[in-house]
Amino acid sequence: MSEITLTIDGREITTQPGRTILEAAEEHGIYIPRLCHLPGLKPFGGCRVCTVLVNGRSEAACTQPVAQGIVVENDTEQLRAWRRNIIEMLFVEGNHFCPSCEKSGDCELQALAYRMGISAPRHPFLWPRREVDASHPDVLIDHNRCILCARCARTSRDIDGKEVFGFVGRGPARKLTINPGARLVDSALDVTDQAVNACPVGAILRKRGAYATPVGRRHYDRAPIGSGIETPAELTIDRGDQP
Amino acid sequence: MSKPKVATCSLAGCFGCHMSFLDIDERILQLVELVDFGPSPINDLKHFTDRCRVGLVEGGCANAENVRVLREFRTHCDILVSMGYCATSGGIPAMRNLVSMEECLREAYMEGPSVHNPTGRVPGDLELPLLLDKVRPCHEVVKIDYHLPGCPPSADAIWAALCALVSDAPIELPYQLIKYD
Structure with missing residues (x-):
């Protein structure tokens, strides 16, 4: 070839x-x-x-x-600005309270924001009202943190062979569902499913495992996301100029 | 040449950022050489008498008094810095944005499991500042020049930022100092 x-x-x-x-x-x-x-x-x-x-x-x-x-x-500067904008929009579109989130330090959304030097999102916060589904004995879903990446849905479908997750609604109304109307406990989800590990943010979490890793030893505490692939870029806090 | 002045305030925050500021430990001696203080909880001065070079703002805006203080800081400071997650993003106080104001006050003053309030009334004294409909990060209220994230920002981050700002140097924080938690 x-x-x-x-x-x-x-x-x-x-x-x-x-x-x-x-x-x-x-x-x-x-x-x-x-x-x-x-x-x-x-x-x-x-x-x-x-x-x-x-x-x-x-x-x-x-x-x-x-x-x-x-x-x-x-x-390039243009692409960095576009990507940064996407990450900032994801932050204001949901409710991402990093200081109290179990995933903080291991979160890919947060890590991308760190890497891009985002010190605060420049868009107005939307503060949507979203639900937490803690019905399952071992797994919880906090929709406040969901960024609709579909990693859980695709993993459940293609790897676990279960199709536990789906989506309803379009545009800003789009949301992750467990068979519309159902709770997580009513689904076929097991705590051992790969889908539980697929979430890049703190939306799907295994219960009773929170804050187990001390600050300083979490995934993205010391080196930026992507630094396993290349050498880290120079990162600085920049001015909050409007996009 | 007179030393640059620094003012600080805590709006809807927990004073954790100010505690972290004090964690600069013995560098506080260098700080005294470097700057003078305008109004700040550290010296308990309440009003501006001179223009300040840098204003460090902890906390977001939850009520009318927060907005008044923030605007005063914007008027009197050359450079205004949002310090900490509440100032930059609303933080823990902004969790009330996820429920209605009525629901929030009812839980806090009437129906919460640990509430003892025989009058059954929500405090409404004229002396109390009115709550805003939503808790807002500072940059949704006034122009903010720099954001220093962290809950709280580490003493090293505050120190590095402050030293750069009062000496007109560019702020360069190493990766390990940029944290949202």
Whole structure:
């Protein structure tokens, strides 16, 4: 099989056909920020945090396959601003009280915000009213923190073979459901399901495991998300200029 | 040359950020060399007499008094900094935004399991500042120049930010100092 050559931010890389841009970049130590992407699941392209420019056109790097000779822009000022905007919108759209969240320090949304140097979201907070479903003996869902990435739904369907989760509503009314109207305890969810681990934020949590890791030893306490893939960028707090 | 002045205040916060500020420990001696204090809970001065270089604001705005103080700080400070998660994002006080004001007051003063209130009334004295409909982060009320996240921001983060601001240096915080918790 012949190799494909493409450039990412001016750097020429070679990869196999059939890879996505995100996978090809990762092979060569280039980190493209992502949130809804989870290795092992089919590419989804939901969150658009991995948006790159391919020959000048915006595409989700997690779904877009590589092609011979394409020119990809990843780490540019414009794309950083777009991604930052998405993360800030996710923060104001839900109710993310980091100081009291069990997932703080291990949360991918928070880690992306840290990496991008977001000191506060610049959009007005929406403070939606959402529910907590603690009916299940071992797992709870806090919809306040749900970012609708569908990682739980896709994992449950494709890996656990259960389809415990689904979505209802469109646009701002979209929400995660357990068979509309049902509670988590009525579903087929087991605490051992992979879907329980799939949540990037603190929306799906295993009970009785909170705050087990001391501050300083959690996933993203010392090094930014993505630093396993590349060397960390210089991070500073920036001024809260309007988008 | 006179030293730059720093003012601080705690709005709808828990004073945790001020406690963290005091965690600079022996650097407080350097601080005295570096700045003078305007109004602050640290010296208990209540009113501005001069312009201040930096205002550190802890807490968001939960009531009319918070808004008044915040506006006063904006008027008298060259650089206004939201310090801590309540100031930057509303924080714990903003959890009341998820229920109606009526529900919140009924729980707090009438129906909460530990409430002893024989009159059954919600406090309504004219001396008490009116509550806002929602608890707001400071930047939804006045222009804020810098946000220093953390619950609380660590003493190192506050120190690094303050030193940079009073010496006109760019603020560069290492990754480990940017935290939301």
